[in-house]
Amino acid sequence: MSKQLTLLFSGSVLAVIIFFLLFADKSAIISWLNEYKLLPQPERFTELYFEDHTNLPTHLIASDEADFKFTVHNLEYEPFTYNYTVKAESTQSAELLDEGTFTLNHDEYKTIGGTISTQEAQIRTKINVSLENKNQSIHFWVNGN
Numbered sequence: 001m002s003k004q005l006t007l008l009f010s011g012s013v014l015a016v017i018i019f020f021l022l023f024a025d026k027s028a029i030i031s032w033l034n035e036y037k038l039l040p041q042p043e044r045f046t047e048l049y050f051e052d053h054t055n056l057p058t059h060l061i062a063s064d065e066a067d068f069k070f071t072v073h074n075l076e077y078e079p080f081t082y083n084y085t086v087k088a089e090s091t092q093s094a095e096l097l098d099e100g101t102f103t104l105n106h107d108e109y110k111t112i113g114g115t116i117s118t119q120e121a122q123i124r125t126k127i128n129v130s131l132e133n134k135n136q137s138i139h140f141w142v143n144g145n
Contacts, residue, residue: 046080047073048129048136051111056140060118070129070138071111074104083132084112088120095120097127118144 033039050056050070057066074080086098097120102110116127122144130137 042077044076046076046082046131046134046136047071048131048134048138050129050138050140053140057116057142058140059143060116062118065115065117066142067113067115068127068140069111069113071109072102072104072131073109074106077106079103079105082110082134085128085130085132086114087128087130088116088125089128090123090125092123116142 030039034041048070050068052069056068060066072082072084074082081101081103083101084099085096088095088097097116098112098114100112104110114127114129116125125142125144126139127142128137128139
């Protein structure tokens with residue numbers, strides 16, 4: 001008798017689950033599962049990188065200028081406003097080369113160009129690009145005169 005009761009109970013539970021899955025409001029179920037973090041959540045991040053990184057300038061001689069570009073790719077799954085700075089930093093000084101703000105929707109890219117000259121890079125100088133409100137940065141080194 002106990003085996004029959006167990007089968008009857010198991011069958012009833014299974015029938016309720018199947019009924020619930022077929023006829024219940026799926027969006028409400030998904031919403032509830034998301035609220036309690038029971039479904040996988042997307043990883044939210046921002047890519048920041050130099051374009052053509054193998055050809056970044058490494059040396060500048062008298063009155064030279066060199067261009068570089070960096071790209072921001074929003075993978076935050078929502079619009080995000082980025083605040084960026086570009087600085088030339090050496091042991092003797094730090095100079096702000098550029099700063100700005102822009103907004104990207106999810107999966108959008110923005111490429112920004114910059115120029116450095118021997119005036120900013122008179123000695124070994126780090127060119128630092130920072131996303132200030134993401135606490136994220138990249139850099140490269142340039143040797144001046």
